[in-house]
Amino acid sequence: xxxxxxxxxxxxxxxxxxxxxxxxxxxxxxxxxxxxxxxxxxxxxxxxxxxxxxxxxxxxxxxxxxxxxxxxxxxxxxxxxxxxxxxxxxxxxxxxxxxxxxxxxxxxxxxxxxxxxxxxxxxxxxxxxxxxxxxxxxxxxxxxxxxxxxxxxxxxxxxxxxxxxxxxxxxxxxxxxxxxxxxxxxxxxxxxxxxxxxxxxxxxxxxxxxxxxxxxxxxxxxxxxxxxxxxxxxxxxxxxxxxxxxxxxxxxxxxxxxxxxxxxxxxxxxxxxxxxxxxxxxxxxxxxxxxxxxxxxxxxxxxxxxxxxxxxxxxxxxxxxxxxxxxxxxxxxxxxxxxxxxxxxxxxxxxxxxxxxxxxxxxxxxxxxxxxxxxxxxxxxxxxxxxxxxxxxxxxxxxxxxxxxxxxxxxxxxxxxxxxxxxxxxxxxxx
Amino acid sequence: xxxxxxxxxxxxxxxxxxxxxxxxxxxxxxxxxxxxxxxxxxxxxxxxxxxxxxxxxxxxxxxxxxxxxxxxxxxxxxxxxxxxxxxxxxxxxxxxxxxxxxxxxxxxxxxxxxxxxxxxxxxxxxxxxxxxxxxxxxxxxxxxxxxxxxxxxxxxxxxxxxxxxxxxxxxxxxxxxxxxxxxxxxxxxxxxxxxxxxxxxxxxxxxxxxxxxxxxxxxxxxxxxxxxxxxxxxxxxxxxxxxxxxxxxxxxxxxxxx
Numbered sequence: 274x275x276x277x278x279x280x281x282x283x284x285x286x287x288x289x290x291x292x293x294x295x296x297x298x299x300x301x302x303x304x305x306x307x308x309x310x311x312x313x314x315x316x317x318x319x320x321x322x323x324x325x326x327x328x329x330x331x332x333x334x335x336x337x338x339x340x341x342x343x344x345x346x347x348x349x350x351x352x353x354x355x356x357x358x359x360x361x362x363x364x365x366x367x368x369x370x371x372x373x374x375x376x377x378x379x380x381x382x383x384x385x386x387x388x389x390x391x392x393x394x395x396x397x398x399x400x401x402x403x404x405x406x407x408x409x410x411x412x413x414x415x416x417x418x419x420x421x422x423x424x425x426x427x428x429x430x431x432x433x434x435x436x437x438x439x440x441x442x443x444x445x446x447x448x449x450x451x452x453x454x455x456x457x458x459x460x461x462x463x464x465x466x467x468x469x470x471x472x473x474x475x476x477x478x479x480x481x482x483x484x485x486x487x488x489x490x491x492x493x494x495x496x497x498x499x500x501x502x503x504x505x506x507x508x509x510x511x512x513x514x515x516x517x518x519x520x521x522x523x524x525x526x527x528x529x530x531x532x533x534x535x536x537x538x539x540x541x542x543x544x545x546x547x548x549x550x551x552x553x554x555x556x557x558x559x560x561x562x563x564x565x566x567x568x569x570x571x572x573x574x575x576x577x578x579x580x581x582x583x584x585x586x587x588x589x590x591x592x593x594x595x596x597x598x599x600x601x602x603x604x605x606x607x608x609x610x611x612x613x614x615x616x617x618x619x620x621x622x623x624x625x626x627x628x629x630x631x632x633x634x635x636x637x638x639x640x641x642x643x644x645x646x647x648x649x650x651x652x653x654x655x656x657x658x659x660x661x662x663x664x665x666x667x668x669x670x671x672x673x674x675x676x677x678x679x680x681x682x683x684x685x686x687x688x689x690x691x692x693x694x695x696x697x698x699x700x701x702x703x704x
Numbered sequence: 705x706x707x708x709x710x711x712x713x714x715x716x717x718x719x720x721x722x723x724x725x726x727x728x729x730x731x732x733x734x735x736x737x738x739x740x741x742x743x744x745x746x747x748x749x750x751x752x753x754x755x756x757x758x759x760x761x762x763x764x765x766x767x768x769x770x771x772x773x774x775x776x777x778x779x780x781x782x783x784x785x786x787x788x789x790x791x792x793x794x795x796x797x798x799x800x801x802x803x804x805x806x807x808x809x810x811x812x813x814x815x816x817x818x819x820x821x822x823x824x825x826x827x828x829x830x831x832x833x834x835x836x837x838x839x840x841x842x843x844x845x846x847x848x849x850x851x852x853x854x855x856x857x858x859x860x861x862x863x864x865x866x867x868x869x870x871x872x873x874x875x876x877x878x879x880x881x882x883x884x885x886x887x888x889x890x891x892x893x894x895x896x897x898x899x900x901x902x903x904x905x906x907x908x909x910x911x912x913x914x915x916x917x918x919x920x921x922x923x924x925x926x927x928x929x930x931x932x933x934x935x936x937x938x939x940x941x942x943x944x945x946x947x948x949x950x951x952x953x954x955x956x957x958x959x960x961x962x
Contacts, residue, residue, distance in 0.1 A: 341722020
């Protein structure tokens, strides 16, 4: 008869190499996990509350400040939501420029996560700086790749963090073709670096874990979605963005300042690179597809530890896509389309680096915001992260506590959690 | 500073993480910085944590919880020099908008169970709690200014950070004044330089993310803007964004404009 498994408590008071403040608490009893808490103690900043009474033109600048790592995602979801409320569609070259700006953010954020936050787990280092002692060319490649993402943000947005050039209706200033040329040069280097990234991370060891997720992402027949399409899942969800709140419910739990989201009558779901990849594989660029197949990555990818490889494939895609957008760019006659406020409600949802980011605003006839709701990707993934930890720990109760705790940290980082983002949401629906 | 490599720590309070990310955005300098200083505690970048005392602490974020009131004292005690980075740490950040409202009402708007949440009535800058050796402005801070401040403290000299207004940078870039030429409202005349006059360079007015310049005359700017048709509520909102808690902007937003 096997020895009785001792009861364990695994605790991480403060998670490192994530954005924001969170911890982990797991307790086991008689070989079962009894408690799993991803503890989020990041103090709330009340964005939804103070957006009330602001002008319809302000959310792109204000909501950018929710997250220093993915401000463009906030700006884009905010713009789409407000434009929708005002009955305006921004398309053509202005939409393409938004997509190009967003590619910059994907490159910056994914390179940061792959190289500085996640890879040290796989190779056994405390940080990328420590990792650089033995893997300096890899770390330097990652930093330069990240920099190319920031170069796109800098040129189109004015700066990498909290870009100033985004407005409801488009941009304040659009670049001439010639301004984009030097970017294309650097992006060609970055694409090669991204290809090298895929091959590098594909050689890591991936712990076993293959849950049956419901993957939720934007879906489009025309492109690998970033700020277009409907919301879909591998289990038949197929809804317009403005139906999001009919299908997703959020609840408050005592151990988190971020709400837990789940699909009504179905439970937790996963959003982010794995979901995008699995639902939109055929829309990847030919090079990204070829690389995926070369490293044996084809949908459905259900091992969350392999998200690092998926992020690397998305790096290739984002470089390819940015190059395509630059090659086809024609400077629009105007930097923005006029958006006249009207009373109404609008929703917007885009693919932030970490998954779907949903905004809804209600405006009065003067363009004053009367209600705002923001659902960030990390708050949607919280319940799934906890489910992963439960399954992961139950299968490894015989491991030493220090090793198991460290692997749990790695499992949390699979989601690139952005806790600063997650701590902002709204539950009460005013009539 | 200290003999051998100086010990650096990075701390986070209520914030978006963007200012500490600025350190990781020094892609060309990061490995050199890591060679020149001992990055002893920087949770966003490393699991490793070396106990204090630290030669230099960079502090991001504002104080918004009872726990953080205590924590900021501990940070100060452990630090030879304490430098705040960004608008949250230096002025209370956008979350200081609660200072003009009822935080209980904000809580009820955002959370179904406000009783689970521990928060203070006001969002305050680090200097409201402990002495601060230098405040680096910006929402977010500028990368070049961050490297300048790091270098200055490591060498033991004053950081060379100008406190004049954005207008100086704008003229140096040879921008056409957006306010004079296009009638675009601009906070450049009362906002501290440091961004490189970004917004006017992108054909929009400055929105004040570096906070008030050293000697400002905000009422005069308000009067001028009102003369061009900007309403008082629009002016109040303009001064109440990322540096709403900075004295010159707060006073102007609260002034009885009669």
